[in-house]
Amino acid sequence: MGRPPCCDKIGVKKGPWTPEEDIILVSYIQEHGPGNWRAVPTNTGLLRCSKSCRLRWTNYLRPGIKRGNFTDQEEKLIIHLQALLGNRWAAIASYLPERTDNDIKNYWNTHLSPPSAATYASSAENISRLLQNWVRNTPKVNSEKATTTTTTTTTTTQHSSTALESLLGFDDSSTTTENSNSADEKGPSLALLETWLFDETVIGGGGGGGGGGGGHEDLIDVCLNDPDNLF
DNA sequence: AATACTATCAACCGCACCTGT
DNA sequence: TACAGGTGCGGTTGATAGTAT
Structure with a gap:
């Protein structure tokens, strides 16, 4: 049942994005808006697959993304939400509009994952x-x-x-x-x-405290x- | 100063779901 | 109703930077 791949493997560039590619993508999206990703590589001349373009936009180029360290509050929120929703990173990310699902997922995997999950609410x-x-x-x-x-x-x-x-x-x-x-x-x-x-x-x-900040x-x-x- | 090891992040891959025909 | 194409999501991997020995 092979579904064809989302894009031809031949001639599709992979790996890190260059600033030039970023600029092309951003200016295209500024003009046309996000969506219709299939058309993006064709219309921009980018040698990238549509998924790659979407990912680059949502995870990196999209305005309003906050990068850098997660605050205590964000971390607590992620822990709570992960306990409730499981690994539905996109759903979790919807509660943290400035963070991407990929960011949250990476943060969870590198900082929080198994030990915290187990101690927080494993059962x-x-x-x-x-x-x-x-x-x-x-x-x-x-x-x-x-x-x-x-x-x-x-x-x-x-x-x-x-x-x-x-x-x-x-x-x-x-x-x-x-x-x-x-x-x-x-x-x-x-x-x-x-x-x-x-x-x-x-x-x-009740207590704890770690300092519930205003944030x-x-x-x-x-x-x-x-x-x-x-x- | 050089090398090895670890942590972090960006990106890819494959699957599942949604939508249009 | 069934099928095909497009999009979104989660898991995983590879590259790079930072730190320790």
Whole structure:
């Protein structure tokens, strides 16, 4: 069933991009906008495959990308989101608009990956415990917000820890809903979790502290007050 | 000063999903 | 409804820079 490759292997340049290529790509996209990647190599004369052009744009050339070290807040957010969403880097990146999925993925693999993941929430029980704690401590605001999304889910969450597990998809029987959609298309349960996630009292969690800076609050503010901005 | 080792990042590859015909 | 093409995503690899010996 061989599907043809996205581009001819012959005559396609690989490896690092040169500044000249970057300029060509950027000016083309400035003129035509991103999209129709298939046409980009043809129209620009770049000897690159369409995927390579898209990748270069989204990971490097796209305006608004923040490079350099991740802040404490970003790191915490990534850890939280990874625990919730798994390795869905694109979905995680949507919460960090200034970072690319590739960046986040690299950061996770080099700084955070297996040990942190294991210690943070390696098991269903762990997450379930966290969520039970959340349910216990959740201010009404959260419930109300969640309720606006869906009342049935809210009532369910408040009463059963097994339901919490199934919400997260630990129960195989619930995988249909879980798998059918990507994280971008948030179901009610995810909306709940998001609310929990961005609730600073939970994140700050009693304590710890590492110094919750204003930057974190800013980020949360954006998430809570202007979520559209994130997508 | 030279070499070896490690960490980081950019880019590629293949698969899965989405959309149009 | 089925098929084909395009796009997006996640995993992996290779190159380079930085650090230690």
